[in-house]
Amino acid sequence: MKTLNVAIIGAAGWIGSVHAECYTRLNVLVPDAKVVLHTAVDVVEENAKKIAQQLNFLKYTTDYHDVINDPEVDIVDICCNNNFHKEIAIQAANAGKHVFCEKPLAMTESDAWEMVETAQRNHVINGCNLVYRKYPGVAFIKNLIEEGKLGKLYYIKILIEQDSHADPLDMHAWLFNRAKAGGGTIVTNGTHPIDLCRYLMGDYAEVCAVSETFIKERPKFDPSQIGMAGSRTFIEKRPDIIAGETEKVDVDDATAALIRFKEGGFGVLVSTWAKQGTRHNVGFEVVGSNGSAIFNTERLNEVQLYIHDHDDRSRIGYTTIFLGNEHPYGELTNMKSGSGIGGKDVFTIAMKDFVESVIAGKPMSPSFYDGYVAVRYLKRIQQSADEHRWVSAE
Numbered sequence: 001m002k003t004l005n006v007a008i009i010g011a012a013g014w015i016g017s018v019h020a021e022c023y024t025r026l027n028v029l030v031p032d033a034k035v036v037l038h039t040a041v042d043v044v045e046e047n048a049k050k051i052a053q054q055l056n057f058l059k060y061t062t063d064y065h066d067v068i069n070d071p072e073v074d075i076v077d078i079c080c081n082n083n084f085h086k087e088i089a090i091q092a093a094n095a096g097k098h099v100f101c102e103k104p105l106a107m108t109e110s111d112a113w114e115m116v117e118t119a120q121r122n123h124v125i126n127g128c129n130l131v132y133r134k135y136p137g138v139a140f141i142k143n144l145i146e147e148g149k150l151g152k153l154y155y156i157k158i159l160i161e162q163d164s165h166a167d168p169l170d171m172h173a174w175l176f177n178r179a180k181a182g183g184g185t186i187v188t189n190g191t192h193p194i195d196l197c198r199y200l201m202g203d204y205a206e207v208c209a210v211s212e213t214f215i216k217e218r219p220k221f222d223p224s225q226i227g228m229a230g231s232r233t234f235i236e237k238r239p240d241i242i243a244g245e246t247e248k249v250d251v252d253d254a255t256a257a258l259i260r261f262k263e264g265g266f267g268v269l270v271s272t273w274a275k276q277g278t279r280h281n282v283g284f285e286v287v288g289s290n291g292s293a294i295f296n297t298e299r300l301n302e303v304q305l306y307i308h309d310h311d312d313r314s315r316i317g318y319t320t321i322f323l324g325n326e327h328p329y330g331e332l333t334n335m336k337s338g339s340g341i342g343g344k345d346v347f348t349i350a351m352k353d354f355v356e357s358v359i360a361g362k363p364m365s366p367s368f369y370d371g372y373v374a375v376r377y378l379k380r381i382q383q384s385a386d387e388h389r390w391v392s393a394e
């Protein structure tokens with residue numbers, strides 16, 4: 001059995017704590033590895049200490065260099081703010097650590113490419129958490145496409161919608177600053193459908209996009225609350241923030257893009273974090289010459305499927321398939337077939353695939369390269385929205 005010591009950078013943040021929790025499940029799901037939560041890293045010391053105690057990390061620190069220089073650490077898992085991904089990933093790969101990095105991989109195409117090259121040069125396993133590929137429903141539809149069941153792909157309609165920043169009183173945070181986050185919803189949320197379009201439909205040829213900022217100022221960011229990406233509850237506890245200064249928002253609250261794919265067909269993509277009435281949903285319909293499929297994370301145990309394999313017009317229409325053990329990742333996520341899965345199960349699948357890649361010494365999918373391509377397409381979408389024109393994705 002191989003012991004793998006994991007350090008999580010940004011461990012006390014929202015997604016860092018989800019990663020930590022999911023790693024703890026791998027000792028059941030990956031029998032040939034002992035996964036140890038080794039070091040919790042967070043710039044806010046009390047938060048690093050708290051998460052380390054809660055999840056039994058062996059150590060905590062506020063300085064990520066401590067884990068880069070620690071020969072005991074095998075895996076560096078980067079869950080902090082986007083603008084630190086590159087520097088941490090490059091130092092970790094140069095130190096021979098395997099690196100799992102949250103999306104977006106980097107702030108710029110050239111940074112993302114440098115990360116790909118550095119990981120490849122050091123022969124370390126590298127993964128980018130484009131986690132929506134790991135939903136059993138998505139993987140099932142991908143298999144149907146590869147088996148040719150949907151025929152030639154015509155188009156995809158895809159959206160990511162949520163209400164997380166629909167409230168104008170959400171506190172300003174790094175997410176609303178283009179220099180720190182690289183963009184708004186199209187970065188934080190849109191990276192996922194941008195990647196899913198490539199995963200399901202193939203490489204992009206060109207894009208044309210429009211972006212809108214609906215809420216142009218937000219209550220000023222409180223540095224003592226670093227890590228809180230905007231919270232109504234917090235504002236209610238701190239009315240002085242509402243009465244105080246505001247900060248300008250220079251990122252998109254919604255972006256829509258048209259995509260033309262290299263192999264033919266097109267995509268229509270919408271990303272927003274300002275949709276009242278939808279807590280969170282990633283949904284798509286992929287349409288081919290011989291059938292169509294629909295998946296929505298709001299109903300993540302279901303796929304709607306239509307395959308045109310008969311002449312009876314009375315049978316035209318979608319059938320609902322309930323996902324179970326017979327579907328991708330089914331035995332991992334269902335207690336028994338049909339019992340259903342949840343969002344954290346999907347993160348667990350991503351971490352399991354990464355740990356298994358490390359054990360086997362085989363490339364992880366999605367890799368840094370996939371993360372790089374997602375950043376490239378994202379940047380071309382932003383360029384198109386900024387310049388009001390079609391932009392090549394090459």
Ligand SMILES: NC(=O)c1ccc[n+]([C@@H]2O[C@H](COP(=O)([O-])OP(=O)(O)OC[C@H]3O[C@@H](n4cnc5c(N)ncnc54)[C@H](O)[C@@H]3O)[C@@H](O)[C@H]2O)c1
Nearest residue numbers: 010012013014015042043079080081082084102103104227
């Ligand atoms: N794959 C997904 O579905 C998904 C979902 C949410 C967030 N994310 C990504 O995860 C990352 C974090 O997002 P979040 O919502 O958890 O943010 P967050 O603000 O809740 O957490 C970030 C944490 O990183 C810490 N931090 C910041 N800079 C650091 C540094 N240099 N060293 C150590 N710690 C540092 C902060 O103190 C904070 O605790 C982002 O890149 C985001 O895009 C991915």
